[in-house]
Amino acid sequence: MRLGFIGAGRMGRPMVRRLVRAGHEVRVLGRSAEARDALAAEGAQVVADPAGVTDDGTDAVVVCVFTDEQVRRVCLDGGLLTGMPRGSAVVVHTTGSPGTAEAVAARAEPLGIGVVDAPVSGGPHDIAAGRLTVFAGGPREAVERVRPALESYADPVLHVGPTGAGQRVKLINNALFAAQVGLLAEAAGLGARMGVDEGVLLGALTHGSAASRALTGVAARGTVAAFAQAVGDFVTKDVDVVRKVAAELGGGLGALEHALNALAGAVPPAR
CATH class of the missing domain: 3.40.50.720 (NAD(P)-binding Rossmann-like Domain)
Known part of the structure; x- marks a missing residue:
């Protein structure tokens, strides 16, 4: 071609x-x-x-x-x-x-x-x-x-x-992916309260039933914060769009919203 x-x-x-x-x-x-x-x-x-x-x-x-x-x-x-x-x-x-x-x-x-x-x-x-x-x-x-x-x-x-369906599917995909990382941030916090090292926890979970593509990526970086910082520009852009599209339809992101907020809290502040 x-x-x-x-x-x-x-x-x-x-x-x-x-x-x-x-x-x-x-x-x-x-x-x-x-x-x-x-x-x-x-x-x-x-x-x-x-x-x-x-x-x-x-x-x-x-x-x-x-x-x-x-x-x-x-x-x-x-x-x-x-x-x-x-x-x-x-x-x-x-x-x-x-x-x-x-x-x-x-x-x-x-x-x-x-x-x-x-x-x-x-x-x-x-x-x-x-x-x-x-x-x-x-x-x-x-x-x-x-x-x-x-x-x-x-x-x-x-x-x-x-036309437009590709964008809709991708936005949902990225919102779900980001929410999974947010859930991992919550899990890492729970692990810390239980006295489990975050890197050890993430590496171990990749071998269990909680394994996912999001977890594999996070574990490779060692911490949720490091992964969130690495992908933040791309994911934040897409999450902002899906929030806007959902609002235009008269709704929100439902249960995904809490996990997305957890992800936002895991990103270290810019210096």
Whole structure:
């Protein structure tokens, strides 16, 4: 496939590497000379302007920026869609508001461009191993059109519903993950009151029925606070969005809220 790529950072760069190695032609935005050199070394075609990532032969453009605002800037304000050919697709990996994905689709679909909101679960190590999870929302035809690219670095690629569904599933996933870490903070506090070392407790629990992916990640860091500090920027952003979406629907997060508050209390204050 002929692909454009915007957002070749912590997550995006290993995606570009996997795409190139899978035989896809990738034209990627590099904003600094250092980034452009590194991306060129991966075998990608590097451009210095967002307009350069697409041409008449582009099959899809992957957007992997950090915030919802950046997605809107790229897809709605930056002219990306007007430079894409009919029959192509936009893949948005950024976790954000379902409303943003729907707004991009409303702008793109009259131009004959498909939109797949495709937030991911996992990290750079999962991309490198080709086992990233993708929650894909959008028309089935659009999802299948971009599946060969996504499967260069993701397994499974799950079609979870119409446009915006990918964001909804990912937000619930991250709220639940964050709540699990909050519960671990409560458990570590209980252990401390019982005189059990936190690191010892966390390591032991990974071998019991309480084991989970969240626990494995926390145990690897040694303490809940260390893990919460490491993932805080990403998780807090997504939890803020899911709280906002839930409020817009006239509800809250229910039992998850207490655990999320416990997680917030486990993050050391900024110095």
